Amino acid sequence: MTDWTHHLGATRIDERTLTFDTPTPARQALDTTTLSPLIHLGILEVAGADAERFLQGQASAQIDLVRDGFAPLTCFCSPKGRMLANAQVARVGDERFWLILDASLTSSLKQHLDKFAVFYKVEMTHRDDIAMIGLTGADAPALLEARLDIEPPGLWYGRAKDDIQVLRHPGPRPRLLLCLPDSLAIPTWEKLSLQAKPVGNAVWRLHDIQAGLAWLDVSQQDTYLPQMLNWEALGGISFKKGCYTGQEVVARAHFRGQVKKRLVRAQLEGDVIPAKGTSVEDANGKSRGEVLTAELDAYGQVEILAVMTTRDSDTPLSVAGQRFKTLKLPYPIERLDPETLAEPSQ
Template structure:
């Protein structure tokens, strides 16, 4: 992973477009598509409106996350088409596993990435230049607009930076790309990952599959879990984690003075290197010879302990972009709204 030249800290002057090859798309279509995904995922897919997207997870029977995803409906009819955006490295295995449970359901799963393009848009100025294709922009996080140019999603902001994704055909994206570059710069796709970290949005990777129940990475706090929707793999474990006792592990934002931090690395209390107290969920170089990270950790170590990598670099806690529950003993400042 190469070093980036990025503004530090992230601020609302960041603006531009990037191609997001780190994600892949699976479409589920057919009269049973919504019912099928309702029985497999952590969120309420049946109630998802055609102008909304949502986060969701796919768990093992033990409630451990195999995948994190972004989901939206292209239509709201008897034959729903539902799009699932997942980290590209998880797409093939996830699609095969879901296919195992289709059985007699009238649903078809299709890998649509070969014919699709995903573009990331950072900054309100860049988004305003999309009027040629989207005269009306989605306003609130997880709202979307569909038209002949594709799907435009509004995602959670990152330190005041408006964030959007444009999903369209590869052919349409290639035609539009020169016009986009004429109005805003092209950004490395790692910048998008960096913005995801500062928005507090985790992504499961191959290195972290089956490591976390959803609450460990704040998934219920950002709308990725619905506790009223009914059964799915791991549902009893996830519900028990929610309602019995306090959450003893949470995900927090940190800066580490190493540019080689990566997903799946363990972190340790400096006075006990014999066993880890947490794990890096996601990390990106920050352009200042360090990395900005989302770290899952035992909350008891957030108040007074010094936490570090096995190589000695210390985790410096940063404010989270959304409030954590009162029982999280974070030593960082919490946002007030």
């Protein structure tokens, strides 16, 4: 593995965050096309003659739909239905899949899946030789086509050309995730940066928040049912497939309406980013939920995703002394079957 990001002129804040000497980076993402090194993401490759059958028994996605570019969300659960990891799954070969997820979870997910892999002809590899670049903005699709000669895919679809895999993600602006070998990262970055402004990967994470899309990290695994992250509303659960680990609990929670916590999007009246797990408190100081992820927005205020009780709470709510204002999610809280998303016209 080589750290291609050393050549970008970025400052590494920690192992998960890079920043550039760019004033108000989130504001830049409103006004122009931006380019981000997505060092907080990782890839676990699952390959072999039994790769599809193996994943079908472990993932919440209908794996036989993952073809013709369709690259849906999925998750992997404990027998009690708690999420061990959530991911995007893409087919990158006849017998080869990539699971794109938070980088802190690649090792633990592999360790979990290893318990079942011994019964299949399958190999799993942490692909730390693959770089990931985020391209965001109204002109991002046109820039991808003009500079790399790749036609932009539709939402939750991917397209590949040569060694570059491009996936489309939701957000307030068009977002494209590029996966490519480390050896191609710098020349590709240089081509795109002619018309895109480099910004830190916190901007990509902010757009995840604004899309109502929460990615677990290693500190949050084995805690939440998938529905607590609105995963069925994002097309991340197939209720039409057969069994997978945790399936009975996930299905029972859905059909019996037993989901007592939900993902909520909110803004805080302040600029102090709370740590993950910080309580959302009501007017009486009682915890009503906890912060999953938080970033500064274009106006210097904090936006968060939090898992909250569905019961009414005494208002006002606050996080670490900052007033909590609920924002609208960009999707309805209702079941979205991934089967309806898997349309070959994308």
